Amino acid sequence: xxxNHIPNWILSLDSEDLEFIKNxxxxxxxxxxxxxxxxxxxxxxxxxxxxxxxxIKINDSMENEEFIKFIRRLAIDDRISMEDAxxxxxxxxxERVEK
Numbered sequence: 552x553x554x555n556h557i558p559n560w561i562l563s564l565d566s567e568d569l570e571f572i573k574n575x576x577x578x579x580x581x582x583x584x585x586x587x588x589x590x591x592x593x594x595x596x597x598x599x600x601x602x603x604x605x606x607i608k609i610n611d612s613m614e615n616e617e618f619i620k621f622i623r624r625l626a627i628d629d630r631i632s633m634e635d636a637x638x639x640x641x642x643x644x645x646e647r648v649e650k
Contacts (some may be wrong), residue, residue, distance in 0.1 A: 563610045
């Protein structure tokens, strides 16, 4: 699978988030097992999962914004480079999160 088929919400996660998801899946979604694995309490793991869920929701909702769709269309139509489109979208997302 190439990067063009990987959902942007996955690409926006850092390696620590991806490792958490991997461990979550490998432990059949058991937060108790994840708590044991990380050596933390269940509420700590629940908080971590809740924050990860919010991070995914925010990024997923941003992907549907008209400005991002517009920039992607420009890149698809070869009016701007894909690299420039990615930079513009990343800058836009960072500014939206900071507000």
